[in-house]
Amino acid sequence: MDFAYSPRCTELQARLLAFMDEHIYPNERAFADEIAANARDKGTRWLPLELIEGLKPLAREAGLWNLFLPRSTRAPEGLSNLDYAPLCEIMGRVPWAPEVFNCSAPDTGNMETLERYASDDIKNRWLEPLLRGELRSAFAMTEPDVASSDATNIATRIERDGDDYVINGHKWWISGAGDPRCQVYIVMGKTDPGAARHVQQSMIVVPADTPGVTVVRPLPVFGYDDAPHGHCEILFENVRVPASNMLLGEGRGFEIAQGRLGPGRIHHCMRAIGVAERALALMCKRLEARVAFGRKISEQGVWRERIAEARIRIDTARLLTLKAAYMMDTVGNKRAAAEIAMIKVLAPNVAQDVLDWAIQAHGAAGVSDEFPLAYQWAGNRTLRLADGPDEVHRNAVAKLELAKYKDGQG
Missing domain, CATH: 1.20.140.10 (Butyryl-CoA Dehydrogenase, subunit A, domain 3)
Structure with missing residues (x-):
């Protein structure tokens, strides 16, 4: 069992440490100050930060971009899990740093999901701009009315209606949904409650601006609301999306x-x-x-x-x-x-x-x-x-x- 990092990983590690020293640690106070300034001058804390957006091009120029996604032709810079580990660890030292490198949750998980399971049309529509860092996404699984630690409890319904699916459900703790750049959700719900326990659930792609989607509120964690990212409560009320938005097929959630x-x-x-x-x-x-x-x-x-x-x-x-x-x-x-x-x-x-x-x-x-x-x-x-x-x-x-x-x- 060989845990040795590759030469490329070692080089990126040195480059990332230097980037953190030059651009991330010195700006920790500036990050909080910009959120406070937005609240004071623009009336809301829920705005993308100029600090983050200004650092992203520098990260791309340094070759520190999309490092999380292995074996993808759409992100050839992606590393193996072993080589990504020390880099992800370094990014994790400051909570907002991963976004600078387009390596933040829940986008990384959503990009991996789309890469593995989505059609080419969905990849072109949503994965490509996510890989470019042009928008954000969220993963809607947890619900307030069931013990969501058992994913088979998920109660949100996804019902076929002609060429569409209609979604009705109540989700919460949906990380990233508070960001105004969050344009797409991957939603888990039940397509067939009568099926075997582990094939009742499906996942479907839902554009955030679809009629019937309501972000109710951000939910604070020990008093922190994590603006402008947020962890939100969301209602899906008769939300209609094309049947082609289903990932893999019914029962594969x-x-x-x-x-x-x-x-x-x-x-x-x-x-x-x-x-x-x-x-x-x-x-x-x-x-x-x-x-x-x-x-x-x-x-x-x-x-x-x-x-x-x-x-x-x-x-x-x-x-x-x-x-x-x-x-x-x-x-x-x-x-x-x-x-x-x-x-x-x-x-x-x-x-x-x-x-x-x-x-x-x-x-x-x-x-x-x-x-x-x-x-x-x-x-x-x-x-x-x-x-x-x-x-x-x-x-x-x-x-x-x-x-x-x-x-x-x-």
Whole structure:
């Protein structure tokens, strides 16, 4: 098992680190200031940011664009999962950085879905402008009235009517739907409630301006609304789209979801490791800079213990993530299911603990907006729910483990 990065990956890693130092870290305050200025001067926080749009051409010129999409003729710059891992980790150190490189969720997952499962007409209409960074997208799966951790519960109806499908349903926590550039949704719903449990669901492409689509409100995460991105509640009321917008065909939604969520989950974990690395760096700098009870805080035993534990756990999470990426590249997502499930539990929990220690090290400043820690803590906490809660992934790992010992085997 070889985790060595390719020469191209190593070169891109150096280029990306330099870009982050020059353009991303110095602009963290400017990002927040522009959102505040839009609210003050334009009456809304829900506007694309000039800062982001100005950095995108620089990222493209640096060759740091669409790196997430492997084996696509439409994005030849795409890397393998293994080579993308260290780059995604670096981008994840600042929450808004991935968009600069056209590598942000949920667009990456949607682009992978369209690349794998959409017709050429849909790819030309939606995938190509997404790859160019000209618009944004959202993935509408979670619903307020059912336990969406079990995707077979999804209640939104997608019903055939002549040459169209008509969609009726209620979705929420639809990330990215608050952005005015969000022009297309991939919607999961039921086409045949009477079919077998895992073939009732389908996925369909819905333009955001279709009559009957209503973005009700953004939903805050621990008080953060993530403007101009947002996580929104959406109503679909008699929404009519052409039958050709169906992905793969009726009853294939669960199959598509499994294909989409594998890469999406590992990307979340890569970014979470970046969050943990940033938190550890900030923690060490703070502990070295402050004195309490007559000596630097970094010299006190409890903090040495936490620093060591953070390093051990971050490196453990990274190694398991690289193993999962290697397996996805070599034997496919299905055979990497256990590794993907394990890292989806491990990486966000590691990041959450390291963030918590970093906040503690900063004292009251840690829960303020003077440092990125509080915002990253809130965002990272959602990853223990997004793309499946911890409990579902632990159950999947346990089932795979128990299968080794059925009927006296193992």
